[in-house]
Amino acid sequence: MRPTIARVALPVPLDKQFDYQIPSHLFPIIGGRVSVPFGRQTLVGIVTAMVNESEFGLDKLKPIKQVLDNQPVWSEQLYSLLLWCSQFYQYPLGDTLFNAMPSALRKGKAADFATLVEWQLTPQGRDQLMQGFGRAVKQAKVMQMLESGAVPHQRFVDEEIASTTLKTLAEKGWIESVEKKPIIRDWRRDVEADVNKPKLNAEQVVAIASVNSGEGFACYLLEGVTGSGKTEVYLNLIKPVLEQGKQALVLVPEIGLTPQTINRFRKRFNVPVEVIHSGLNDTERLNAWLSARDNASGIVIGTRSALLTPFANLGIIIVDEEHDSSYKQQDSLRYHARDVAVMRANKERIPIILGSATPALETLHNALTGKYHHLTLSARAGSATPTTNKVLDVKGLYLESGLSAPLIAEMRRHLKSGNQVMLFLNRRGFSPALMCHECGWIAECKRCDAYYTYHQNSNEIRCHHCGSQQPIIHQCQGCGSTHLVTVGVGTEQLEKQLAELFPEYKTIRIDRDSTRRKGSLESALSAIRNGEYQILIGTQMLAKGHHFPDVTLVALLDVDGSLYSSDFRASERLAQLFIQVAGRAGRASKPGEVVLQTHHPEHSLLQALLTKSYRHFAETALQERKLAQLPPYSFLTLFKAEANQSQPVEEFLRQVRHTLEAHPLFDDCCQVLGPTPAPLAKRAGKYRWQLLLQTQSRPTMQKLLASAKPAIQILPNAKKVRWSLDIEPQDLS
Numbered sequence: 119m120r121p122t123i124a125r126v127a128l129p130v131p132l133d134k135q136f137d138y139q140i141p142s143h144l145f146p147i148i149g150g151r152v153s154v155p156f157g158r159q160t161l162v163g164i165v166t167a168m169v170n171e172s173e174f175g176l177d178k179l180k181p182i183k184q185v186l187d188n189q190p191v192w193s194e195q196l197y198s199l200l201l202w203c204s205q206f207y208q209y210p211l212g213d214t215l216f217n218a219m220p221s222a223l224r225k226g227k228a229a230d231f232a233t234l235v236e237w238q239l240t241p242q243g244r245d246q247l248m249q250g251f252g253r254a255v256k257q258a259k260v261m262q263m264l265e266s267g268a269v270p271h272q273r274f275v276d277e278e279i280a281s282t283t284l285k286t287l288a289e290k291g292w293i294e295s296v297e298k299k300p301i302i303r304d305w306r307r308d309v310e311a312d313v314n315k316p317k318l319n320a321e322q323v324v325a326i327a328s329v330n331s332g333e334g335f336a337c338y339l340l341e342g343v344t345g346s347g348k349t350e351v352y353l354n355l356i357k358p359v360l361e362q363g364k365q366a367l368v369l370v371p372e373i374g375l376t377p378q379t380i381n382r383f384r385k386r387f388n389v390p391v392e393v394i395h396s397g398l399n400d401t402e403r404l405n406a407w408l409s410a411r412d413n414a415s416g417i418v419i420g421t422r423s424a425l426l427t428p429f430a431n432l433g434i435i436i437v438d439e440e441h442d443s444s445y446k447q448q449d450s451l452r453y454h455a456r457d458v459a460v461m462r463a464n465k466e467r468i469p470i471i472l473g474s475a476t477p478a479l480e481t482l483h484n485a486l487t488g489k490y491h492h493l494t495l496s497a498r499a500g501s502a503t504p505t506t507n508k509v510l511d512v513k514g515l516y517l518e519s520g521l522s523a524p525l526i527a528e529m530r531r532h533l534k535s536g537n538q539v540m541l542f543l544n545r546r547g548f549s550p551a552l553m554c555h556e557c558g559w560i561a562e563c564k565r566c567d568a569y570y571t572y573h574q575n576s577n578e579i580r581c582h583h584c585g586s587q588q589p590i591i592h593q594c595q596g597c598g599s600t601h602l603v604t605v606g607v608g609t610e611q612l613e614k615q616l617a618e619l620f621p622e623y624k625t626i627r628i629d630r631d632s633t634r635r636k637g638s639l640e641s642a643l644s645a646i647r648n649g650e651y652q653i654l655i656g657t658q659m660l661a662k663g664h665h666f667p668d669v670t671l672v673a674l675l676d677v678d679g680s681l682y683s684s685d686f687r688a689s690e691r692l693a694q695l696f697i698q699v700a701g702r703a704g705r706a707s708k709p710g711e712v713v714l715q716t717h718h719p720e721h722s723l724l725q726a727l728l729t730k731s732y733r734h735f736a737e738t739a740l741q742e743r744k745l746a747q748l749p750p751y752s753f754l755t756l757f758k759a760e761a762n763q764s765q766p767v768e769e770f771l772r773q774v775r776h777t778l779e780a781h782p783l784f785d786d787c788c789q790v791l792g793p794t795p796a797p798l799a800k801r802a803g804k805y806r807w808q809l810l811l812q813t814q815s816r817p818t819m820q821k822l823l824a825s826a827k828p829a830i831q832i833l834p835n836a837k838k839v840r841w842s843l844d845i846e847p848q849d850l851s
């Protein structure tokens with residue numbers, strides 16, 4: 119007999135599914151979309167099961183309105199991965215599934231390609247690129263946007279480029295429009311374009327052979343400094359995959375998705391390369407999603423969200439810069455794309471390669487204990503030489519906007535010889551605080567437990583936690599004095615100071631404020647590569663994934679905060695940043711130098727980094743983690759809760775604690791810490807508390823949470839607070 123009831127997952131924050139009648143003329147399928155009545159609305163949902171009985175009785179159920187798919191949205195493996203995600207991250211199934219669909223599908227649109235008009239350069243236009251385009255700024259911008267390949271029409275609309283601009287360029291014969299239709303083809307033959315490939319070195323050959331000799335699922339850590347040829351290894355691993363008619367997924371950190379990276383893959387292979395990132399509009403995202411699913415694209419490169427792309431025939435996954443924190447989603451489904459990628463490779467029975475110069479301690483631990491295969495590239499490919507590193511003791515030295523005299527002298531030396539200098543300061547704005555010189559009062563955000571950052575350029579004080587802002591105040595709100603001073607140094611101030619210290623050189627600042635506009639980061643990076651600027655200053659953003667061959671001096675201006683942080687991952691992040699920035703310097707044939715300004719030159723972490731290697735640091739850090747029973751030697755779950763008042767939040771987490779401790783699965787190896795106020799105890803008017811659960815194994819953690827969650831959901835205070843679970847949190851704030 120045909121089932122009469124469909125169980126449907128809906129995008130509602132309720133941890134359950136809903137039963138609907140199946141009318142006799144409709145034929146829903148498991149894993150396919152339907153539209154159903156829900157209260158007064160009609161919602162799109164996913165059928166997760168078909169049954170004959172419901173606890174409510176058939177006559178109480180409303181009928182399905184419409185069947186939207188005649189094939190499942192996901193393959194069996196991907197669907198099972200999503201089920202796993204929902205369970206592992208303790209996130210409602212409906213929300214998890216909807217998280218993994220392009221928004222066009224969430225809205226109930228047909229899973230069909232939308233016609234997409236794209237613009238591309240003509241061969242004549244390509245020649246023109248070399249010659250420049252005179253003074254037409256918008257036209258030049260269009261040409262630059264097309265440099266690395268065809269661009270959908272919509273993108274120009276987003277960039278506020280008039281269609282007359284496009285028309286003018288088309289009339290000149292430089293660009294042309296094409297209607298993009300996916301071509302589903304077999305690309306097995308002539309996969310590789312005719313390009314100059316470097317001759318692989320011995321370590322690269324070993325790495326490639328190890329992966330190729332495996333069968334089915336296996337996870338590899340490819341550890342190699344920047345420039346050691348990891349990307350070259352990826353390219354060589356992808357080739358045979360494509361030759362078997364299979365597809366490749368390449369994940370990169372948010373900041374790593376530059377035209378340079380994409381070009382490298384596009385130039386090497388004669389297969390369609392699809393790029394997926396958070397900036398795509400609905401149509402682009404749907405098309406990218408469909409072309410991977412229907413085998414129209416050979417390679418998908420993308421940031422975190424690309425992980426859940428469906429593939430017709432996935433053959434390999436690569437996670438570049440696997441330690442990067444942008445792989446962890448910090449809201450809704452708080453998944454770690456690297457960890458879920460490993461699970462995906464497992465379910466698809468394919469190899470996965472995690473690449474990094476500075477592997478996360480969790481990953482390194484897995485490699486050292488033999489759970490992952492460990493491949494290393496120890497030398498920089500090409501002609502680059504290692505950097506010289508030194509610690510600059512700034513105790514007692516006068517700092518001019520964060521710069522010590524010896525550093526300024528060093529900068530001058532490098533600049534004089536025609537090289538570029540890069541300075542890191544992880545604080546944007548002019549100053550992290552505005553203080554009264556008379557009484558010490560500090561301008562504080564009313565909605566957060568945090569100080570306002572002083573932004574001179576935009577003439578305002580801004581809270582970096584809730585985004586609130588107001589015009590700069592000129593009078594102390596404590597004593598009425600007008601003698602207000604700024605405290606501390608941010609990138610804006612540094613930029614200003616450098617203009618005074620080095621008027622003969624041009625400075626560029628790269629941080630979230632200066633790169634807010636779409637495309638502005640890319641044009642800044644290419645201006646740097648073209649040598650338009652000699653001094654580069656920036657936050658962490660500048661550290662990742664960019665190659666600047668003329669940078670010979672890199673300085674980290676203020677590392678002391680990370681040495682004595684309450685976050686146990688702070689030292690790991692500092693070590694990674696240090697190695698990453700060292701990798702920026704001294705590429706090509708110019709030797710590089712890295713300088714760390716600190717008040718604690720004797721600190722063991724700095725000494726280990728300077729005189730030994732990342733691996734040495736990592737092994738010491740792992741020993742410390744083991745003693746403290748911190749990850750990867752234990753597994754953490756962070757309960758977060760917030761509300762307009764503090765008391766119910768604390769009370770709720772106390773109840774959670776009791777629930778956990780009274781649970782039969784809570785054993786001697788489990789520990790609960792808290793409730794404690796969150797490091798940022800108040801944000802946007804909400805009081806925030808947290809509770810940390812530590813367990814010895816993942817299965818214990820999963821079983822305990824799954825079984826305790828229903829009891830937690832009905833706790834007296836559960837409705838009074840907003841609470842969430844962060845499984846294996848990366849950020850404890």
Ligand code: ADP
Pocket residue numbers: 316317318319322342343344345346347348349350351499500
């Ligand atoms: P990574 O991804 O580790 O930063 P890349 O693969 O980008 O390293 O390699 C850095 C540079 O060295 C690139 O320009 C690349 O073409 C070149 N390269 C890679 N492997 C070799 C090799 N075996 N011999 C010479 N050059 C190489």
Ligand code: ZN
Pocket residue numbers: 563564565566568581582583584585586801802
């Ligand atoms: Zn605030």
Ligand code: ZN
Pocket residue numbers: 554555556557558559594595596597598599
């Ligand atoms: Zn005052």
